[in-house]
Amino acid sequence: MFDNVRMLTSLAGLMKNKDGLRQAGERIKAKMEATRVTGVAGGGEARATATGTMRILEVELSPALVMGMAGDPKTHQLAGTLIAEAVNMAIREAQGKLQQAVSEEAKALGLPDMPELSGLFGLTS
Numbered sequence: 001m002f003d004n005v006r007m008l009t010s011l012a013g014l015m016k017n018k019d020g021l022r023q024a025g026e027r028i029k030a031k032m033e034a035t036r037v038t039g040v041a042g043g044g045e046a047r048a049t050a051t052g053t054m055r056i057l058e059v060e061l062s063p064a065l066v067m068g069m070a071g072d073p074k075t076h077q078l079a080g081t082l083i084a085e086a087v088n089m090a091i092r093e094a095q096g097k098l099q100q101a102v103s104e105e106a107k108a109l110g111l112p113d114m115p116e117l118s119g120l121f122g123l124t125s
Helices: 002-016 018-034 063-071 073-108 115-119
Strands: 036-041 046-051 056-061
Touching (some): 018 046, 018 073, 036 073, 046 073, 063 073
Antiparallel strands (some): 036 046, 046 056
16 A cells, blocks of 8 residues: 555656656657567567567568468468467567666656556557
């Protein structure tokens, strides 16, 4: 209960410092846009690269997988599964980086560790 009171007190103080909050959000957004994460599936057969804002930049498939897709429907289906797995892994990695950046900014602003702070900074995970 006392942790919730402390958290609310910290948030009330932070709301008075809207410029600091806005600047922290801008720093987080810039950091996440510059962050690159890669998800890998199938032992490296499929790779997906994303930004920290969860935007997929690139999907790579191994030459062997691409060649197999042309002649075998099962390999084609496997490729789709591997792509989805790699993309989802990249997004999970980006979400972790976002939570880390939000936590760092929250600590710099004197706030306790609260995972739901990404909403305050205008970010979603």
